[in-house]
Amino acid sequence: MTEKIVFNIDGQTGRIDKILADFMTGTSRSQIQAWIKDGNLMVNDKAVKSNYKVQDGDLLELTIPEPEQINVTPEDIDLDVIYEDDALLVVNKPSGMVVHPSKGHLSGTLVNGLLFHVNSLSDGTANIRPGIVHRIDMDTSGLLVVAKTNEAHQKLAEQLENHTMERAYLALVHGVIPHEDGTIDAPIARMMIDRKKRTVADGGKKAVTHFEVIERFRDFTLLKLRLETGRTHQIRVHMKYIGHPVAGDPMYGPAETLSGHGQYLHAATLGFIHPTTGEKMHFEAPLPDFYSEKLAELRKN
Known part of the structure; x- marks a missing residue:
């Protein structure tokens, strides 16, 4: 009600x-x-x-509004927690794991695992998202900060809103990008014909992505990308927009792409000011094995 x-x-x-x-x-x-x-x-x-x-x-x-009627059950899921204290924890999420439950994913999510392993989480933005300050896609691996208290959640969310939280990704994209770096400043909106997808469109929300070339292969480029804004599917949409979609992306990539464990997109770097101590925190997560193995394969070719 x-x-x-x-x-x-x-x-x-x-x-x-x-x-x-x-x-x-x-x-x-x-x-x-x-x-x-x-x-x-x-x-x-x-x-x-x-x-x-x-x-x-x-x-x-x-x-x-009436809360979503989804019961979130604690589950003994192996989580890669790389830092934890009384206010927050930083988790390295594997590719293939959904961050929080939804009607299509009621179990096996990061939140299910957190509820089992952590005594206290912030309220979040809904009863199915306790502790979740920001999200990454199911098929994206990498770093997330999780809040244990409402105070920590709010201060971390403010850093996201003010664009002071450092977030860097490694993306393997189709094609060879000739220049060393660039900035994509293109507004993103929900698609009218498919509400699950986003696209670059006039009247959309401001979205800015900075990138630099790390390594070039015969048909692909490895990029480091930094988000100035945090729109849904931002990197995936922006890379498609400039003609270099993320490899393995089932939604925005080409039909013929690299096989693997979802898209080759990894949240490698996370930095923020600790909401309690004021200390500058910086974390890095290595590439998943499947990602590193694919890069080694591309180097041989």
Whole structure:
């Protein structure tokens, strides 16, 4: 059953998501941002974004949707935890693992494993996403930071929003890229004919990807990519857009591509400011064996 909260702004100023988080004790700011993104907040009968600055006299109406009815069961899954403390942990996710449960993936996800191994996780943005600050695709391997507390979650989410969290990927792409580096600045939107896919389109959300060439092969190029923004499928969409789709990508790549364990995309580097200590944290994860073996094969050819 949905719930509606209506109240007036009286003398307060600042971002709407922060105002609501202060008002709704026990609800994370990231959860509120997710509700706003889904169009559940009206200010003076108009939808607004999370960065809307409230004004004295504004009338807010927030609709809290009924939680998704998916039971998340703890499962004894072998997780590659490369760092852990009282506030967070950093996990090296294998290719083929889904980050959180959904109607098509009710078990075997990272969240199922986390619930078994970790005593406490943040609320996340939904009951099926405890601890999840950011996601990577099922067939992408690599580093994720997971929050144990709501305070840690919020501070890490702010670093994502402010583009201060360091994230670098290694991608093997089709074709030989002649120049040494480049930047793709192209907005990304959901496709109208296939809502699961994204595309570069006018009116989409700003998306910026920086890349540099690491190694060239006869028909492929190994790239290091840094995300300035974090749109769904951003690297995969941007690489297709410039004519160099990620090898093994079942959604955006060509029919004839490299076989393996999904797309050759690996979240190799993760850096952030620790939400409790203020320390600069930096982590690197080596390529999965199947990825390294494919590169060795390409070098021989």
